[in-house]
Amino acid sequence: MNAISLNNLDISYGDSKVVHGVTLDIAEGESFALVGESGSGKSTILRAIAGLAPDWTGEISVLGKARTHGIERAVARQVQMVFQDPYGSLHPRKTIDAALSEPLAINGIGNRGERVETMLKAVGLDQRFRFRFPHQLSGGQRQRVAIARALMLEPKVLLLDEPTSALDVSVQAEILNLLKRLRREQGLTYLLVTHNLPVVSFLCDRLAVMRHGRIVEVADVAQLKSGQLAEAYSMELLAATEGHAGAAA
Numbered sequence: 169m170n171a172i173s174l175n176n177l178d179i180s181y182g183d184s185k186v187v188h189g190v191t192l193d194i195a196e197g198e199s200f201a202l203v204g205e206s207g208s209g210k211s212t213i214l215r216a217i218a219g220l221a222p223d224w225t226g227e228i229s230v231l232g233k234a235r236t237h238g239i240e241r242a243v244a245r246q247v248q249m250v251f252q253d254p255y256g257s258l259h260p261r262k263t264i265d266a267a268l269s270e271p272l273a274i275n276g277i278g279n280r281g282e283r284v285e286t287m288l289k290a291v292g293l294d295q296r297f298r299f300r301f302p303h304q305l306s307g308g309q310r311q312r313v314a315i316a317r318a319l320m321l322e323p324k325v326l327l328l329d330e331p332t333s334a335l336d337v338s339v340q341a342e343i344l345n346l347l348k349r350l351r352r353e354q355g356l357t358y359l360l361v362t363h364n365l366p367v368v369s370f371l372c373d374r375l376a377v378m379r380h381g382r383i384v385e386v387a388d389v390a391q392l393k394s395g396q397l398a399e400a401y402s403m404e405l406l407a408a409t410e411g412h413a414g415a416a417a
């Protein structure tokens with residue numbers, strides 16, 4: 169079964185259509201990247217899959233179930249989103265304990281204290297962080313909390329929108345390692361948006377290159393690593409990425 173299946177997906181904001189005819193299958197357990205210049209529609213696709221972009225046509229299926237335009241709690245539990253800015257996505261006046269307990273409370277799940285402790289451990293945070301507030305944590309620690317929060321309902325799919333690009337370079341590697349380990353341990357499927365092609369090489373199996381709301385090319389990470397992307401635009405993107413400049417020359 170595909171974790172995510174998009175068929176001829178168009179997405180608009182008001183009168184302006186920003187995603188055009190996107191068709192894409194992502195297998196269960198796969199880690200898939202969307203790359204492309206700013207404004208190419210990557211985040212918009214994640215939002216539509218998460219049910220946060222109301223104005224779309226075409227088909228979106230999650231784990232074999234077609235999404236409708238209504239609110240679907242069952243689909244929502246299976247697919248969780250992690251955003252770029254962990255400070256913006258955590259309520260400043262709620263403790264970490266409250267942030268992690270909330271999805272459980274909303275869904276009527278008990279044993280909350282124990283589940284919060286287990287999840288803190290899973291994302292590599294000491295229990296002493298449990299009753300702290302977001303501003304008492306570093307950026308990397310906050311992103312660990314945001315990832316923990318996304319995992320509280322045991323989803324199958326994580327939608328990751330530039331999850332490390334707001335972090336210091338030294339912290340990025342820690343979070344990437346964490347994401348790699350969590351995917352392995354929990355059998356997760358990732359759909360990851362990033363500007364950073366080394367991140368794609370580290371964490372993903374395949375990628376789609378996007379431009380102006382369309383998919384230019386779908387490729388394996390092996391092709392990315394060997395600098396053998398098919399489309400001229402993809403090669404331009406590769407050449408523009410620091411450390412890969414030589415590959416396209």
Ligand SMILES: Nc1ncnc2c1ncn2[C@@H]1O[C@H](COP(=O)(O)OP(=O)(O)O)[C@@H](O)[C@H]1O
Pocket residue numbers: 181186204205206207208209210211212213
């Ligand atoms: N809330 C919004 N209202 C109107 N236009 C938007 C909104 N969010 C994004 N856009 C536009 O949609 C296009 C795609 O944006 P986005 O999906 O955020 O791109 P990316 O994530 O690839 O940088 C851009 O032209 C952007 O300006």
Ligand SMILES: [Mg+2]
Pocket residue numbers: 210211212361
């Ligand atoms: Mg974006």
